[in-house]
Amino acid sequence: NPAAFAMDFQIASSYLDPLLRPDDLTMAPTPWLAESWEVSDDGLQITYLLRDGVVWHNGSPFSSEDVAFSFEVYRDDQESNASNFLASFVAADTPDPRTVVVTLDVNDPTWLFNASTLPIFSVAQYGDYWYSQPVGFRTLAGFDWNAALPDGTGPWMIDGWNEVGVSLSANTRYWTDPPLMSNLEIRWESSLAAREQAWVERRCDIVWPIRAADIDRVSGRIGRLYAANAASVMFLAFNFDARYTANPGVFADIRTRQALSMAINREAIGQQVFGGFAQSFAAGTVSQPWAHDEKLKSPDYDPDEAVALLNEAGWVDYTGDGYLADANGQGLAMAILLDANAPAEIQRAVARVKLDWENIGVNVYIQIEKADEFTKRWTKLRNYDLIAFSFDQFPGFSDFDLYGSGWDIRRNLVGWNPGGYENPDADAAIEEYLAAVTIEDQRAALQTLQQAVDEDLAGIWLGFPQSLILVGADVLGFQPSMAWQTANTARLWRADESVS
Numbered sequence: 001n002p003a004a005f006a007m008d009f010q011i012a013s014s015y016l017d018p019l020l021r022p023d024d025l026t027m028a029p030t031p032w033l034a035e036s037w038e039v040s041d042d043g044l045q046i047t048y049l050l051r052d053g054v055v056w057h058n059g060s061p062f063s064s065e066d067v068a069f070s071f072e073v074y075r076d077d078q079e080s081n082a083s084n085f086l087a088s089f090v091a092a093d094t095p096d097p098r099t100v101v102v103t104l105d106v107n108d109p110t111w112l113f114n115a116s117t118l119p120i121f122s123v124a125q126y127g128d129y130w131y132s133q134p135v136g137f138r139t140l141a142g143f144d145w146n147a148a149l150p151d152g153t154g155p156w157m158i159d160g161w162n163e164v165g166v167s168l169s170a171n172t173r174y175w176t177d178p179p180l181m182s183n184l185e186i187r188w189e190s191s192l193a194a195r196e197q198a199w200v201e202r203r204c205d206i207v208w209p210i211r212a213a214d215i216d217r218v219s220g221r222i223g224r225l226y227a228a229n230a231a232s233v234m235f236l237a238f239n240f241d242a243r244y245t246a247n248p249g250v251f252a253d254i255r256t257r258q259a260l261s262m263a264i265n266r267e268a269i270g271q272q273v274f275g276g277f278a279q280s281f282a283a284g285t286v287s288q289p290w291a292h293d294e295k296l297k298s299p300d301y302d303p304d305e306a307v308a309l310l311n312e313a314g315w316v317d318y319t320g321d322g323y324l325a326d327a328n329g330q331g332l333a334m335a336i337l338l339d340a341n342a343p344a345e346i347q348r349a350v351a352r353v354k355l356d357w358e359n360i361g362v363n364v365y366i367q368i369e370k371a372d373e374f375t376k377r378w379t380k381l382r383n384y385d386l387i388a389f390s391f392d393q394f395p396g397f398s399d400f401d402l403y404g405s406g407w408d409i410r411r412n413l414v415g416w417n418p419g420g421y422e423n424p425d426a427d428a429a430i431e432e433y434l435a436a437v438t439i440e441d442q443r444a445a446l447q448t449l450q451q452a453v454d455e456d457l458a459g460i461w462l463g464f465p466q467s468l469i470l471v472g473a474d475v476l477g478f479q480p481s482m483a484w485q486t487a488n489t490a491r492l493w494r495a496d497e498s499v500s
Contacts, residue, residue, distance in 0.1 A: 001140040002121045002150075003073050003080040010186050011166055013487045015057075015152035016119030019048055019067065020112060022483035027231065027395040028290040028439065029112045033062070033120060033153065034100075043107030043437040046116075048100045054175045056122055057157045064100045068092035069123035071102065071115070073130065078139040085115040109433055109442045113396025117483070122151045155179050155490035164188070180477065180493040199223070199470055206478070208469040208486050211345075212275030215468075222473045227277045228480035230467035231393040233285045234346050236336065236353070236386040236460040237402065239419035241410060244383040246333035246363075247326075251385075251419075255313040257457040260334075262299045263306035263360045264353055266463060273348045277466040284450045285402065287393050287464050289482070290439070291446040296454050298461045303360050310360070317361055324361040333363040337384035339374045346390035349462055378418050379409050386460065387418050395483055397446055400430045403453050425452040 002012060020029035020037070031037075034048040054062040075086035088104040088111070095101065104111065129143050150158050156168035156179065165187035170179040187204065189195045192214065199207045200220040210218070215225065238251045251257055270280035283296040307324075310316075315324040315332045324332040334357060336350055347368075354364040367384065369377060378387050393399065401407035405422040407415030429452055433445035454461075467485050471478045474495050481487045 001077065001079055001143070002119060003077040003082060003140060005081040006079075008186070008188060009484055010486060011158075012119045013154070013484055014156040014168055014184060014186065014489060015150060015154045015158050016121060017153045018117045018119055019050075020116040022113070022117055022395040022481070023290075024479060024481040024483075024488070025229075026290045027113070027288045027482050029116060029395070033067075034116075037112070037116075039112075039437055041437065043109075044104050046102045046104075046111060048102070048116075050098045050100065051175060052098060054153055055173060056124075056151050056153055057171060058151055059173075060124060061097070062120075062153050063097040064092075064094035065097075066123050067100045067120055068094050069127060069130075070118070070120045073121075073126070073138075073140060074115070074118055076138055077141075078137065079141045082115075082118055085110070085118065089115070107435060107437060109436050110394075110396030110398050112439070114394050114398070117395060120153070125151045156184050174490075177490070179490040184489055193217070196470075199472075202472070205472040205475045206469065206486055208467070210468045210470050212273075212277050212468060215275065218470060224471045224473065224478070226469040226471060226478065226480055227466045228469065228485055229279070229289070229482060230465065230485070231287045231395075231482050232391070232465045232467070233287050233393065234349060234388075234390045234462040234465065235285060236350070236388050236462070237418050238421065238457070238459055239382060239385055239387065240422070241382055241420040242385050244381070245335055245385050247330065247385075250332070253313045254456065255309045256315070258299075259306040259309035259313070259360075260357065260362075261457060261460050262302050262309070263362075264298075264356050264460065264462075265301040266298055267301065269349050269352050269462060272352060273345050274465055277468060278463050279466070280463040282464045283454050283461045285399055285459075285461075286397055286446055286450055288395060288397055290395075291397055291443050293447045293450045296450055298463070301356075303356070307360050315361075322361055323363065331363055332361070333365065334385045335365045335367055335383075337374065337377055337387045338366055338368045339388070340368050340370045342388060343390055345465060346388055346462075350388050353460070353462075382410075382419075397433075397442075400433060400449065403449065403458055404430045421453075421458045423452055423456050423458070425456075426458075 017033050019034040021032040023030050035051045036049045038047045071092050074080055074082045075089050088106050088108040090103045090105050093101040126140055130138055155171050155174050157171050159167045159169050168184040170182050172178050195207050196218050198204045240251050266280040270278040281297045283298050286292045314326055317324055357364050401416040403426045405427055407417040408420050409415045429445050429449035436442040436445050469485055476495050477491045477493050479488045
C-alpha cells in the first residue's frame with residue numbers, strides 16, 4: 001500500500017516521483033512531476049501544471065487523473081500514514097491531462113512542502129481495486145501484487161522482491177536523466193550491527209544511518225563517511241504547570257530558565273554523544289533550512305554566570321553543601337521525563353544535562369517511563385519539570401502546536417503544548433504563519449516565532465544532530481538529501497575498484 005508507508009521510504013522514492021521535490025539542502029519545494037504551480041491569493045486553490053511527456057514504467061502516459069487519485073487515497077485510505085497532510089484537502093479537479101486544481105477548505109502553509117511532495121501512484125493500476133470497495137472503508141492494503149509489479153514514473157523500475165530485499169533496474173525512459181547505474185538493490189536488516197558488517201564485507205555499498213559511536217566498527221573497509229545536516233531536533237520542554245513537583249512555578253522566573261540553559265555544556269554533548277557531528281548551538285525546533293533563523297544561537301557554557309542568575313532568582317547555597325535552595329530551605333530540583341523508547345542519543349544527552357546541572361547545585365532526577373505511563377504523565381498527571389523530545393521533521397513546519405496556547409494539553413486533548421507555555425508574541429506569529437500564503441511570508445512568520453520562544457525560553461535547546469552515511473570508496477556521485485538522505489541513487493556511478 002503506497003499510502004501506508006509500511007515499506008521503507010527508500011523503495012517509494014526509488015520507483016515513484018512526487019509533484020514537487022524537497023530541495024536537497026533547503027527542503028524548499030522544487031518542480032518535479034509538476035513543472036510549475038500557482039497559489040490563489042486566499043491560499044485555497046493550488047494549480048499545478050504537469051510535465052509533458054512523462055510516462056509510467058509500462059509506457060502509458062502520466063496524467064492529472066493520477067494526481068487526483070493519489071490525493072484521494074492519501075486522504076481516505078483506512079491505513080494511510082499521510083492523511084494528516086491532507087486534512088484540509090477538499091477536491092482535485094482535472095480540467096485537462098496536464099492541469100490539476102486542488103481545493104482546500106482552509107489555507108495550509110504546509111501543503112506545498114508536505115502533501116505536494118508525496119509520491120504519486122497510478123490510477124490505472126489501483127483504481128478498479130479502490131473503487132470496488134465501499135466509501136469509508138477503502139484501502140489499497142490487500143492489493144494483489146502477484147498480478148502486477150508496482151508501476152511508477154521514478155528513475156528505477158521494480159523487477160521483483162523476496163524476503164530480504166527489492167531488485168530494481170534503471171528506467172531508461174525516465175523524463176529527466178536516467179540512472180547512471182543499471183541496477184539497484186535495496187536490502188533490509190533490522191540489526192545495525194548486521195548492516196555495518198554487511199558494509200565491511202562489501203555486501204553493500206551504502207549504509208544509513210550509522211551512529212558516531214559505531215564508526216570504529218566499520219574501519220575494516222575503505223570508504224567515505226558523509227556527515228549531512230538533517231531535519232532532526234533535540235530539546236527539553238519546560239512544564240510551566242508543574243504543580244506536583246519539588247518547586248511548583250519555578251519556571252515563571254525567566255532567569256531560572258536562562259540559567260539552566262547557560263549551565264549546559266553543549267559542545268561536550270556534541271562531542272561525547274555525536275562525535276562532533278551535530279549543530280550543537282542551533283536554537284529552537286525549526287530545523288528546516290528554508291525557515292531556520294541561523295542568527296539565533298544557544299548560549300556558551302558559563303556555569304558561573306548561571307549560578308549568579310540563580311542567586312538573583314532566589315536560589316542560593318545557604319549551607320555550603322553545594323546545593324541551591326530557596327529562603328525556606330527547599331532545594332532546587334528538576335525531574336526530567338524521558339520516553340523509554342527514545343533514541344539512545346537523547347538519553348545520553350539528558351544524562352550530560354544532569355551532570356552539568358548537578359555541577360551548579362541542582363538536584364536532577366531522570367525519570368524514564370514506558371510509552372503508556374510516559375503519555376499519561378505528560379498529558380494528564382503533569383508531574384515533571386521538563387520533558388525530553390527528539391524527532392525528525394518533514395519539509396513543512398507543523399510543530400507550532402508545541403508553543404501555541406491553543407494547543408495547551410490542559411485544555412486541548414489533541415494538543416502538543418506539554419507544559420502550558422503561553423506567549424502572546426508566539427501566538428501572534430503562529431496565526432501569521434497559518435494565514436501565510438507565500439513561502440516568503442511563512443519564513444518571516446516562523447522566524448518571528450523562533451525569536452519569541454527563544455527570548456522567552458519555551459525549552460532547553462540541545463541542537464540539531466547530523467546524519468551519518470557510509471558510502472563505498474568506489475561509489476561516486478553521492479549527494480545527501482535532507483528529506484531522505486539516500487534519495488539520490490540515480491546520480492550514483494561506480495569508479496574503478498582501485499579507488500581509495
